[in-house]
Structures are given as structure tokens and as C-alpha cells.
Amino acid sequence: MGQNTGPTPDTATPQAVLKEFGAGFARVAASYERNAALREELLQEISLAVVTALPSLKDPARLRAFVFRIAHNCAVRHAVRNMRLRRTEGEYAAGAEKTVPPSGEDSDNRQERLMEAVRSLKLPYRQVITLLLEGLSYDEIARAAGISVSNVGVRINRAKAELKALLTHE
């Protein structure tokens, strides 16, 4: 974890960046947006924002923290902006409904349960756990989220405890 093996700004064509981080961006988008059409829209926003911002990256070693910070920033903005169109705050607001689909054996169901559980976490915990699951080190998570490394540890522990409670709850 934490080793940056992806493209550097010198070699980071949009195609290379999307190949390396596209799936991660899709997971970040899914962790914020349940609606498939809006998720697709968010994914495009993230891709565009990352590709546009790439020339401003100064330290290639920080590429992963850089792109995931942009992805989360886009997602936060998307969550707030789309609230205008929604009647309730259920999906994003504090203490969002903690309903996870019932457990099942097939892989799709397990992924859906996991994503729903991640979505129901409060934003500060959702961000650190998704970054951790993407393989970022505590240092990179701290840079991406703009918090101290010790705070990363605290948030990750709380996020893990909440996730475990949600996923083991029948």
C-alpha cells in the first residue's frame, strides 16, 4: 500500500490516467451517488476535473493523493449541488438512513451491501475508508483529505467499526 506505480504527469495521458484510476473513480462516485444516471454524470465530472488539473501536479509521487482528492472534492460538490433537486436530505446528510440490503451469497449482492454500507457512513468516515480501500497509505489519505495522519487513524477506526456493525447486522 502507498507505493505510486501509476502514470506520472510526464506520461499521464488522459487514457493512462483513466486506465490506472478509472475504476477507483467509479467506486468513489458510487460511494456518493446511488442513482445510476447521476453516478455516470459524476464520474464524467471527476474524469474531466482530474484531466484538467493534471498539469498543475508538481510532485509525481503525490499523484494518487492528488487525483483522489480531486475525485472526492468533485463528489462532495456533486452531493451538495444535487441536493437542490432532492426533496429530502436522506442520502447525504448526517445520520443518513442506515439500511443495507440483506446478506446473500452472490458476489453482486455482497458488493451492493458493501457499497450501501459505505454510502451510509458520515462523510468524514466515508472518505477515509474509500481511500484506504483504494490502497492509499495513511500519509496519502492525510494529504488527500487535508487532515493529520493521527486523525486519519482515528477516522479509519471509527469507519471500520461502523462498517462492521452495518455489514454484520441482519
Next chain:
Amino acid sequence: MSDEQNDRFLAGIGDNWRRIGADHARMHQQLRRTRHLPRLLRLADISGTLALFGVGCWFAWEAIAGQSVFFALSALVLLAVPPALLPAALRARKDSLVWADETPEEVLRMSLARTEAALRMAVLGQWKMIVIQVFLAVLWIAETTGLMQAGEFLNLYTLISLVILAAYAPWLEWRRTALSRERDTCLNLIADFDAA
């Protein structure tokens, strides 16, 4: 949870997490289609302003040539307002793509500030409606007192203004409600960050 339990739990959900994939070739294709959108939007902002400025110049010319108060007032609005709003529009578009420097929490605080500013603008929107109504009243007073003779054109202008007002008032109310909801969301999410 012990460290070992933690690691097992994380490894388990990590496997499921990474199975959620994406079609990066399709993403790249979509990106190629949308990549130039910001530049096109910027160009549209500038072109729109230039077009309105051009119409303003034409109105000013008509006002001078025909000694028309109606054209003079319209020219004043068109020459002053669109160029004044252009820098703000360009800056907003530019800022909307710069996400590398802020942290997610800062994005929320920025969103809150923008939402509150937009709410204040919505209040100004009510004043704009009043200005349009006063402007129409002034034109009609000028017409009926013989200060100007715009005739049929004034009727058309009045009709268009009334249609705009009829559409603008409910839209403004909808926007105020939506912005209030957005502000509440920002406040809730910021409270989550403060508590974390």
C-alpha cells in the same frame, strides 16, 4: 476489534470493493467528447456578452439618430450589465474546475459561502423584478405624455417583459427553496466534519 480482526475484516471488504470495476475505454471516449466543453462554455459566455454589447451599441446609435428615450434606456442597460457580469461568470467557470488545492472540507465551506451569496442574489432578484416593473411604468408614462412614440414596439416590449416576469417569479421562489436546502446540507455536512 483486535488488529488481526481488523486486518481480516479489511481484507474481506477490500476484495469485494476492488471487484466493483469500470469500463475505462468508455470513460475515455466520453472524456474525449466532454473535454473541450469548458472552453466552449467560456467562448459562449464571451460571445453572448459581445452580441449583447453589439445590440447595445446599435440601440445607442438609434437613440442618438432618432432622439429616442426608449432606445437610450435600453442601450444603457445592454451596455452596462452584460460586460459587468462577464468577469464574474468567467471566474465562476474557472473555479468550478479547480479542485486540486482545496480539501473536501474546504469545498463544503466554499459551497456554503457560494450558496449564501446565491441566496442574497435571489433577494436581489426580487429587486430586479421591481426595476423591470418601474422601467415599464416609466416607458408608458413617457409614451402617454408624448415624450416618446414607440407605439407597437412598446406593446411588444411590454408583453415580453410581462411574460418574463410571470416566469421569473415562480422560478425565483423555486431557487430560493432549493438554495435553502443546499445551505442546510452544507451546514449538516460541515457539522459532521467538525465532530469527526
